[in-house]
Amino acid sequence: MANLDSLFTAWLEGESLTDEQITLLQANAEYALMMSNAIKWQQQSREYETMKIPHWDSESSMPKVQKSHLFFGSGMWAMAASIALCAWLFMSNPQQGNQQLLEQVAKQTNLLESQQKQIDQLQNIITAQNEVQQQQMYQLTKEAIKTGRVERQEDIASVLAYIKTQRAQDQAYLRMQLNDLAEQVEGGPLPTVANNLEY
Amino acid sequence: MFFQARETLIAKAQQGNKRAWLKLVKQHETQVYNYCLRMLSHPDDAMDLMQEVFISVYKSLPSFRGESSFNTWLYQIVHRRSVEYYRRRKLHQSLDGVPEESCEHSELETNQLQYQQHHELKEMMNNLPWEQRLVVELKFFQHCTFEEIAEQLGISTNTAKSRLYSALGKLKVHLEAVDG
Numbered sequence: 001m002a003n004l005d006s007l008f009t010a011w012l013e014g015e016s017l018t019d020e021q022i023t024l025l026q027a028n029a030e031y032a033l034m035m036s037n038a039i040k041w042q043q044q045s046r047e048y049e050t051m052k053i054p055h056w057d058s059e060s061s062m063p064k065v066q067k068s069h070l071f072f073g074s075g076m077w078a079m080a081a082s083i084a085l086c087a088w089l090f091m092s093n094p095q096q097g098n099q100q101l102l103e104q105v106a107k108q109t110n111l112l113e114s115q116q117k118q119i120d121q122l123q124n125i126i127t128a129q130n131e132v133q134q135q136q137m138y139q140l141t142k143e144a145i146k147t148g149r150v151e152r153q154e155d156i157a158s159v160l161a162y163i164k165t166q167r168a169q170d171q172a173y174l175r176m177q178l179n180d181l182a183e184q185v186e187g188g189p190l191p192t193v194a195n196n197l198e199y
Numbered sequence: 200m201f202f203q204a205r206e207t208l209i210a211k212a213q214q215g216n217k218r219a220w221l222k223l224v225k226q227h228e229t230q231v232y233n234y235c236l237r238m239l240s241h242p243d244d245a246m247d248l249m250q251e252v253f254i255s256v257y258k259s260l261p262s263f264r265g266e267s268s269f270n271t272w273l274y275q276i277v278h279r280r281s282v283e284y285y286r287r288r289k290l291h292q293s294l295d296g297v298p299e300e301s302c303e304h305s306e307l308e309t310n311q312l313q314y315q316q317h318h319e320l321k322e323m324m325n326n327l328p329w330e331q332r333l334v335v336e337l338k339f340f341q342h343c344t345f346e347e348i349a350e351q352l353g354i355s356t357n358t359a360k361s362r363l364y365s366a367l368g369k370l371k372v373h374l375e376a377v378d379g
Contacts (some may be wrong), residue, residue, distance in 0.1 A: 061253035
């Protein structure tokens with residue numbers, strides 16, 4: 001068996017076997033089947049026609065991450081340029097540079113103040129809105145509870161009215177029955193009445 | 200000089216030369232695509248996997264030292280990516296349940312015989328578990344020895360052999376079932 005295994009492996013590796021060795025392999029049912037299946041795969045491989053690759057953007061195989069350490073990002077360039085400009089302004093004419101910087105700072109401060117005011121106003125509006133919303137929610141909830149309570153009371157009242165009507169009808173029916181009985185007793189033969197009197 | 204040695208191309212691509220990289224891709228794309236197509240049986244999946252493979256190769260290119268051949272190194276990446284792709288794909292849906300490729304993606308229908316051959320191969324491949332599929336691909340389509348298969352897949356030669364034997368046994372069962 002081990003011999004057959006090494007023969008089969010050698011055959012799979014493409015070594016040429018003698019007719020006798022091939023007969024030996026084919027005499028064994030298991031190896032004969034594996035050989036025939038391997039031949040099917042080899043045939044598939046021989047007959048395989050290479051598929052033409054669909055059009056694709058081969059540049060997409062170069063992710064941009066790789067480039068990032070070679071070049072600065074655009075933000076970095078902008079920052080570097082502005083620092084360089086400020087430095088150049090300051091170095092070329094310190095007085096003028098200072099003046100310009102002060103003006104710039106003043107402008108920025110004004111801008112910040114107006115932005116802060118706007119933020120505060122927005123905050124106030126939001127707070128007011130929140131309060132209104134909370135009140136509305138409270139009213140809505142109260143209304144819902146009240147409506148529920150009224151509905152329940154109405155339901156109970158209608159049930160009670162129904163029970164009362166039913167009871168009145170039952171009583172009327174019983175009265176009628178009693179009257180019938182009374183009439184029967186009054187109109188009945190005397191011995192029966194006498195018999196009843198014995199009790 | 201129109202033709203450059205592969206080593207030169209690799210060296211240039213490692214230095215960030217875009218042209219060299221694109222040439223390298225051009226040299227290997229058909230092989231890789233057909234490998235992906237045989238393994239996944241679906242043109243769109245094969246295309247996705249091929250792109251993932253080349254992105255991965257591009258990222259790993261600086262670490263290629265030439266200790267093994269470029270092809271061996273490339274196919275090691277292809278195997279790794281394909282296993283990852285297969286697992287990811289399997290999470291979403293069974294590959295066997297993938298719909299047939301649509302006409303617009305496939306040129307197979309232009310040749311009925313070619314279509315039948317590919318269809319038969321697809322059936323045979325889909326019948327195998329992924330590990331056995333890999334060994335069959337390497338043995339019969341890449342013509343690797345058992346030692347090379349073992350090296351590429353990071354397994355022992357005995358495991359490679361037993362996987363191939365199982366695959367051949369599976370084919371028997373499958374063909375018997377098909378023949379009735």
